[in-house]
Amino acid sequence: MSQLVVAAPNGVGKPENSAQSNNILLDVRQLKKYFPIKRGFFARTVGHVKAVDGVSFQVHSGETLGLVGESGCGKTTTGRVILRALDPSGGEAWFQDPEQGRIDIASADKRQLKRLRRHMQMVFQDPYASLNPRMTLLQNVGEPLLVNNIANGKELEDRVARLLRVVGLRPEYMNRYPHAFSGGQRQRIGIARALALNPQLVVLDEPVSALDVSVQAQILNLLQDLQAQFGLTYLFVAHDLSVVEHISDRVAVMYVGQLVENATTAELFIHPLHPYTEALLSAVPQPDPRNKQTSIVLEGDVADPANPPSGCYFHPRCRYSDGKRCVQETPELREVQPGRTVRCHYAETLNLVGVADSRA
Numbered sequence: 001m002s003q004l005v006v007a008a009p010n011g012v013g014k015p016e017n018s019a020q021s022n023n024i025l026l027d028v029r030q031l032k033k034y035f036p037i038k039r040g041f042f043a044r045t046v047g048h049v050k051a052v053d054g055v056s057f058q059v060h061s062g063e064t065l066g067l068v069g070e071s072g073c074g075k076t077t078t079g080r081v082i083l084r085a086l087d088p089s090g091g092e093a094w095f096q097d098p099e100q101g102r103i104d105i106a107s108a109d110k111r112q113l114k115r116l117r118r119h120m121q122m123v124f125q126d127p128y129a130s131l132n133p134r135m136t137l138l139q140n141v142g143e144p145l146l147v148n149n150i151a152n153g154k155e156l157e158d159r160v161a162r163l164l165r166v167v168g169l170r171p172e173y174m175n176r177y178p179h180a181f182s183g184g185q186r187q188r189i190g191i192a193r194a195l196a197l198n199p200q201l202v203v204l205d206e207p208v209s210a211l212d213v214s215v216q217a218q219i220l221n222l223l224q225d226l227q228a229q230f231g232l233t234y235l236f237v238a239h240d241l242s243v244v245e246h247i248s249d250r251v252a253v254m255y256v257g258q259l260v261e262n263a264t265t266a267e268l269f270i271h272p273l274h275p276y277t278e279a280l281l282s283a284v285p286q287p288d289p290r291n292k293q294t295s296i297v298l299e300g301d302v303a304d305p306a307n308p309p310s311g312c313y314f315h316p317r318c319r320y321s322d323g324k325r326c327v328q329e330t331p332e333l334r335e336v337q338p339g340r341t342v343r344c345h346y347a348e349t350l351n352l353v354g355v356a357d358s359r360a
Contacts, residue, residue: 024096025233026059026082026201031091031106033074033081037306049306051077053257054091056333061096061200064227064234066248066265068241068280070302074257075237076125079203081106082235083120084113095120098200118148121194125206127186131178137164137189138174144196163192168222184215188222195226203235208243220247241284245269253277256303256313259333263340270354273342275318278352286355312345320350 032055034048052074059065067075080086082093084105093105097116108116124130131140142160145151151159161171167188178186187207194202204223208216224247226232238244244251244265251268253261253276261274272278282296298317303309309316315326325345333343344350 023061024058025061026096026235027092027094028058028082029056029092029094031055031078031081031093032089033077033086034089047306050257050308051305052081052088053305053308054333055254055257055259057252057259057262059201059233059235061233062227062231063249064236064247066236066238066244066251067254068238068244068251069254071239072302072305073254074305075239075254076205078254079122079205079235079237083117083122083203084108085122095201118197119200120203121197121199121201122203122205123187123190123194123207126210127183127190128178128210130190131186133178136175136177137169140178140189141174141193141196144193148197150197159196160192163196164189166195166226167192182215183211184218187211187219191219191222191226195230199232201233201235203237205237206239207236209238209240216243223247241269241280245284253280256308257305258313258343259341260314260343261341262333263337267340268354272352272354273336273340273347273350274314274344275320275350275352276314278354281355282353284355312343320346322346 031052032050033052034050036045037047037049038044039046055074055078057065067078069075077086081088082105088106091106095103095105095116097103097119100112100115103112103116105116135143138157138160141163142151142156145156145159157174160174164171164174169185169188169192178189181189207223208219211219220243223234227234236244236248248265250262250264252259253268253274255276261268261272261277263273268277269281272281279296279298282294300317303313303316311325311327311329312318312321312331315321318326321327329345331343331345333341335341336347
């Protein structure tokens with residue numbers, strides 16, 4: 001395994017200033033992504049969809065940050081903007097590159113991006129759509145190595161074989177095509193491809209939502225084993241809070257393009273500070289049938305990111321809204337405890353209900 005590309009730990013080659021930044025690998029500041037709304041014969045811009053609207057968070061080296069929220073809240077867009085699959089409309093995303101030092105991904109040029117992307121990879125949600133059906137496993141997994149002129153020929157085959165073993169697949173499969181594999185096996189192939197370039201950061205875009213429950217557990221355990229073995233850092237995008245609780249060290253909650261709460265997993269699940277987080281947690285299934293579960297039904301629809309409400313975006317659906325300050329004054333994302341942030345005027349006074357820590 002010593003020759004495997006992914007075997008190098010994250011700490012190797014980091015500049016000295018990484019220690020001064022408290023081992024922060026990714027530092028996102030007021031990140032924005034607006035999509036223009038065009039109408040008329042001349043396709044004039046009449047507005048913008050604020051898919052990501054001033055998101056800020058940090059990811060430390062070796063940890064897993066879960067990014068959660070309802071469908072359409074901007075989770076996936078945030079991940080794609082961080083990787084520059086989409087160009088940001090504003091803000092910063094600082095990455096601690098082991099070769100180039102601290103670089104703002106949002107403003108990096110093509111040359112910097114090409115080198116950066118070797119250290120940042122993505123595992124996509126749909127294992128059926130993320131692989132080229134006309135390419136074999138050798139070609140799918142080995143493509144990043146070929147594109148970056150790292151390996152070819154027999155060396156390429158050897159590296160792909162080792163990557164397949166790492167994710168639990170037999171090297172004999174490398175000449176088969178993706179259609180010959182199940183959904184779980186295809187996701188393992190996608191993970192192997194993401195590991196090919198020895199990344200530091202892996203963005204996992206709902207990697208288990210399209211899989212059966214039993215297969216979900218296998219993939220989650222594999223991801224945790226790989227993280228422990230190779231020192232990987234994960235940004236885990238998901239909407240299933242029970243999955244997020246299992247794999248994440250910290251959780252960031254999004255609503256209509258904004259971050260509304262960020263805390264350690266234990267703190268957030270036991271004592272949420274934002275009403276939206278409380279509503280999400282109320283839908284988490286309880287493993288003990290003796291525990292009574294009361295789901296909070298949110299009134300109304302999710303706010304329109306092209307025309308969000310005044311004040312707090314969540315106030316039309318919030319049962320704790322005062323009808324005045326919540327409507328008129330926009331809450332800022334503020335730190336209420338060391339390492340814990342929330343976007344709510346009354347976070348300190350509300351007594352919100354969490355869920356019992358099943359791992360206690």
